[in-house]
């Protein structure tokens with residue numbers, strides 16, 4: 545079997561490598577460090593990416609120029625928010641109204657066109673809410689360093705945030721997980737909850753949207769679509785042409801994880817719609833020191849990324865899957881006692897959203 549090279553060697557690449565092991569797939573994440581060795585690639589090897597933008601180094605150039613770089617043209621279109629928003633508009637898929645922030649645009653035009661809450665988003669390189677800034681109506685000016693490098697979006701008063709992770713194979717067939725409910729605090733994802741009965745009525749709407757995007761891009765592999773829910777209506781926030789943090793729950797809650805599904809699609813192996821085991825919780829560990837006591841919680845499945853802990857940095861996650869709401873209560877209580885106090889609101893959010901689900 546040919547080697548699958550991954551642009552990037554962060555936690556997503558590591559989890560792809562891990563997912564390939566039971567199938568004896570040779571998955572090799574490649575570092576962006578300037579001194580990283582240039583891989584020795586065979587003509588029938590495959591290339592994928594764990595992130596949508598990468599620096600130019602000898603190693604990344606070798607991967608990106610390989611003829612079997614799957615979805616290569618897609619990265620240019622989706623890594624920049626401007627063509628990404630244009631794509632959504634072209635497909636008439638609902639997204640927050642937006643404007644390119646060019647050199648002549650003035651603040652008043654933006655507020656007049658987009659409403660009284662306007663969010664500036666850098667076109668490239670933003671993540672975890674970084675590279676975003678609410679436009680201050682009192683200032684009355686757009687900072688120069690955002691011009692030509694950002695879009696402006698209407699602030700959306702959404703009810704909640706959801707995401708759909710789906711995959712398309714080489715034959716154009718589609719595979720979806722159930723929608724995940726996501727808690728973002730100040731940008732970064734803190735927790736996801738999947739397999740909720742109350743989200744089922746939105747599933748078809750979400751699948752139709754992502755299915756059209758995947759088809760239009762002739763995409764192969766896993767893509768994530770982040771959405772806002774406004775009543776019964778979904779609006780796309782952004783697209784990620786890769787495995788995604790809001791799909792980490794699939795490691796515990798689905799018969800095929802998003803990482804394996806992506807690898808299967810990229811390698812042209814048989815696909816299947818993943819069977820879901822039950823309501824599943826994913827808690828992100830952000831800027832939190834490792835605590836081995838987490839491992840004493842029976843249902844906890846810990847992924848620790850081995851990174852230096854810095855405030856707010858994603859350093860791991862814990863998944864819990866169960867046959868129903870009731871069996872999640874005890875592990876959630878145990879985890880609450882073992883996490884810093886600031887996680888209280890995250891655990892409360894999970895509990896609140898499990899209310900109403902079958903016990």
Ligand code: ATP
Nearest residue numbers: 640670671672673674697698699700728731732733
């Ligand atoms: P991440 O990497 O965590 O997905 P990001 O940096 O790529 O985030 P976005 O997903 O665009 O950026 O924004 C981060 C969060 O900011 C969203 O999850 C949402 O909570 C909030 N947000 C983004 N756009 C809007 C908007 N137009 N109106 C209101 N809130 C928004």
Ligand code: MG
Nearest residue numbers: 672770781782
């Ligand atoms: Mg996002």
